[in-house]
Amino acid sequence: MGKYSDDPAWADVTPLPTDEGGPNPLAAIAYSEEYEETMSYLRAAMAANEFSPRVLDLTEDLIDMNPAHYTVWLYRAHCLFAINSDLKEELDWLNETALQHQKNYQIWHHRMLILDKLDSCEGEGEFVERMFEKDAKNYHVWSYRQWLVKRFALWENGELEFTEKLIEKDVRNNSAWNHRWYVINGREGEGVRGITDPRIREREVDFAEVAVAKAPQNQSPWSYLRGIARKGGMPLSSLKDFVSQYASLEQPDEVRSSHALDMMAEILAEEDNGKQQAGAALDMLAQKYDPIRKNYWEYRKGMLGLPSAAA
Numbered sequence: 314m315g316k317y318s319d320d321p322a323w324a325d326v327t328p329l330p331t332d333e334g335g336p337n338p339l340a341a342i343a344y345s346e347e348y349e350e351t352m353s354y355l356r357a358a359m360a361a362n363e364f365s366p367r368v369l370d371l372t373e374d375l376i377d378m379n380p381a382h383y384t385v386w387l388y389r390a391h392c393l394f395a396i397n398s399d400l401k402e403e404l405d406w407l408n409e410t411a412l413q414h415q416k417n418y419q420i421w422h423h424r425m426l427i428l429d430k431l432d433s434c435e436g437e438g439e440f441v442e443r444m445f446e447k448d449a450k451n452y453h454v455w456s457y458r459q460w461l462v463k464r465f466a467l468w469e470n471g472e473l474e475f476t477e478k479l480i481e482k483d484v485r486n487n488s489a490w491n492h493r494w495y496v497i498n499g500r501e502g503e504g505v506r507g508i509t510d511p512r513i514r515e516r517e518v519d520f521a522e523v524a525v526a527k528a529p530q531n532q533s534p535w536s537y538l539r540g541i542a543r544k545g546g547m548p549l550s551s552l553k554d555f556v557s558q559y560a561s562l563e564q565p566d567e568v569r570s571s572h573a574l575d576m577m578a579e580i581l582a583e584e585d586n587g588k589q590q591a592g593a594a595l596d597m598l599a600q601k602y603d604p605i606r607k608n609y610w611e612y613r614k615g616m617l618g619l620p621s622a623a624a
Contacts, residue, residue: 315350322367328353329360348378359388364395373406380410386419390426400431408440415447421457425464434465438475449479450488459495468505472496477520484524490533494540507544514545522555525570529559535572553580562590562597571602582617592619 317323330353351374358368372389375382393403404427411420428434441461444454462472476493479486497517498507508514518541524534542549559573568574578594581587592614599610611621 316347317350317354317371323354326354326357326361329356345378348375351375351378355385355388364392366396368392369396369398376410380414380417381419383419386423390423393427394430400427403427404436411444412447415444415451416453418453421453424457425460428461429464434461434467437461438471445479449483449486452488455488455492458492459499462496463499468496468500480524484528485531485533487533490537494537498544508541509545514541514547517541518552525559525573529570529573532572535570535576539576548583549576549580550583552576556580560594562593565597568597568602571598574598574602578613588617588619591617 317328328350331349351371355368355371355375358365358371369389369392372385372392375385376389379385392398393400404424407420407424407427411417411424414420428437438461441454441458444451448454461467473493473496476489476496479489480493483489497513501507506513508517518538521534521537521541524531525538538552539549541547542552556573556577559570560568560577562577574594574597578591578598581591581594584590595610595614595617599607603610614621
């Protein structure tokens with residue numbers, strides 16, 4: 314006998330089993346007996362539109378067996394709100410669940426619903442940091458952090474300092490770079506200028522250049538610099554002196570960064586009579602510094618109207 318069919322607390326419920334197309338379904342899913350029974354009782358509860366503490370216990374049991382079941386999470390949220398459950402207790406339970414299932418999207422969507430209902434994000438920053446100690450590049454946690462920033466207007470609440478700390482710890486944390494960009498530029502609809510503000514632009518250029526010095530072959534700060542130039546309205550050529558420290562065509566054997574060489578090619582291509590030099594930089598990338606993308610660099614040369622390098 315099953316766990317729920319033997320439980321007097323559920324004696325009034327007639328379970329609804331899975332219907333996968335009759336007695337001989339073509340490709341039946343091999344559910345465990347325990348999971349199948351538990352789901353059959355949840356279906357019955359949903360059919361009766363029941364919201365109760367026992368339904369919460371049922372959904373917790375199911376989530377423990379299958380934490381990716383979106384419908385179970387959604388019904389749990391409806392139940393919590395319908396019976397006015399203690400949402401702080403729900404967060405405590407969620408904390409442990411999230412730590413056990415770090416890459417589960419449903420957990421973070423559920424957490425958004427709870428926080429939105431509470432209208433408070435107290436303690437969330439600390440919890441997110443705990444999650445990043447496990448995995449500092451967890452996409453779901455970063456998406457959640459962005460939601461927190463926007464939902465609770467945390468733009469000025471230490472977010473830039475937070476990204477600085479993570480980038481200092483790992484300059485290659487592209488997720489932290491992306492979050493920094495979002496914090497600076499995520500309020501354009503509110504009239505906040507972001508990277509187009511000259512003071513902010515100068516600060517961010519300096520920040521990225523310091524990061525490049527730590528790991529010249531790390532693509533993240535180079536992409537950040539290119540983004541600053543494009544969105545901030547500054548010519549890429551204004552970075553030429555800096556870029557030349559890592560990719561000088563006069564010293565082709567001492568190139569310190571393929572990303573710098575890529576940017577140098579772009580800068581030279583915009584200069585009068587600079588196309589031939591740009592082509593030389595692209596040849597260096599194709600032949601020595603990034604040959605795995607040779608076809609791409611040849612394409613770039615073709616866009617400049619230059620012939621491919623000799624084989």
